[in-house]
Amino acid sequence: MDWHAWHDAYDVPDSYLGRRLALVQERVRHALDEAPPGPLTAVSLCAGQGRDLIGVLARHPRRADIRARLVELDERNVLFARAAAAAAGLDGVDVVCGDAALTDHYTAYAPADLVLLCGVLGNLTDTDIERTLDHCTQLCRKGGTVVWTRTRHHETNVCAWLEKRGFDPVWVSSADIPYGVGEHRFTGEPGVLPPGRRMFTFVGYHVLHGNLFPDAGS
Known part of the structure; x- marks a missing residue:
């Protein structure tokens, strides 16, 4: 899978990914609007080109308050995200x-005010999704927000798994669209994120699901 070329669909506003990005940015914007005053931290796992967070921060009034860590394996996407942030x-x-x-x-960033799991969960086994959500109770501060995406036919499990771990739903996309976008707020007490742990193995949607929705990612 060419994960750099995969992002091209974001440049088409009416594409699957373009419409999903708009919803994700809306939830990121809402989370920042609702965050307490003062310095904020954010982390993004499998951040891709960073369009969800950087696209919002570029014009958001809290932009100077944010210290964010975006992690991405594809070097071309990293260069894109760095250039966009600069x-x-x-x-x-x-x-x-x-x-x-x-x-x-x-x-160094946990527990964070905002955790982004966008383009991640659909590429993991269910076991690894649950393991990642376990770590979200360490990645996310009390009152902090997780914004996530998941293809529609698996979204219900994510909501239930998050709620089981103390994340209350703030907003979840309606059933009449083919992609799940959610915003959940952590109500528990965060644990300490241990170093040296692997949260998941990135398998790939096309491997896990036979590429049923080739433009969907996760």
Whole structure:
């Protein structure tokens, strides 16, 4: 899978990914609007080109409050995200080229006010999704927000798994669209994110599901 070329659909506003990105950005914007005053931290796993967070921060009034860590394995996507952050003057956005599954990338930022799981969950086994959500109770501060995406036919499990771990639904996309976007708020007490752990293995949607929705990603 060419994960750099995969992002091209984001440039078509009416594409599957273009419409989904608009919803994700809406939820990121809402989470920032509702966040308490003062410094904020954000982390994005498998961040791709960072369009969800960087696209919002570029024009958001809280932009100077944010210290963010974006982790992405594809070097071309990393360069794209770094250039976008620099063009927007987002000095607090750090884009790392590396394995987003490793907890070491996030320990200095956790527990964070905002955790992005966009384009991730659909590429994992159910076991690894649950393991990743377990780690979200360490990645996310009390009162913090997780924004996530998942193809519609698996979305219900994600909501139930999050709620089981103390995340209350703030907003979930309606059933009349083919992709799931959600915003959940953590009500529990965060644990300490341990270093040196692997949260998941990125398998790929096309491997897990036979490429049923080739433009969907996750």
